[in-house]
Amino acid sequence: MSSPTRLRVRLLLALGAAEVHLRLGLSVLLRLRPRGLLAALTGRPPAPEVPFAELVRIESDPVYRALFCAELNSAIESRYAAGVAVVDDVEAAADRLRSIVRLPDADERAA
Numbered sequence: 001m002s003s004p005t006r007l008r009v010r011l012l013l014a015l016g017a018a019e020v021h022l023r024l025g026l027s028v029l030l031r032l033r034p035r036g037l038l039a040a041l042t043g044r045p046p047a048p049e050v051p052f053a054e055l056v057r058i059e060s061d062p063v064y065r066a067l068f069c070a071e072l073n074s075a076i077e078s079r080y081a082a083g084v085a086v087v088d089d090v091e092a093a094a095d096r097l098r099s100i101v102r103l104p105d106a107d108e109r110a111a
Helices: 003-031 034-042 053-060 062-100 104-110
Strands: none
Touching: 003 062, 053 062
16 A cells, blocks of 8 residues: 555544544533533532432323423434434445555456
8 A cells, every 4th residue: 555545544544533532522511411511611519419309200290201201202213313323424434435445456356
């Protein structure tokens, strides 16, 4: 493999790694609740919450349970869609990489 091709491959791999790192970092920040984000930014712990308070409300209030289940289903579907999008991005990057890097043996076999 020539040195310009190696350089291109290394650059593509570095860019892909940087993109994955940024996506993971942003997803961690986006998953934090507002109190958790504020605590992370200010260094102060959030106010203590009563354990299982929301679970008790989900079990006792049918309207709240229906709302919670709808939001949960929506979150599951969006997380699945995000996972599918990441897989599609990885496959597209792999295709781009394959198109850039061509082995000399493969070219000789095709001829």
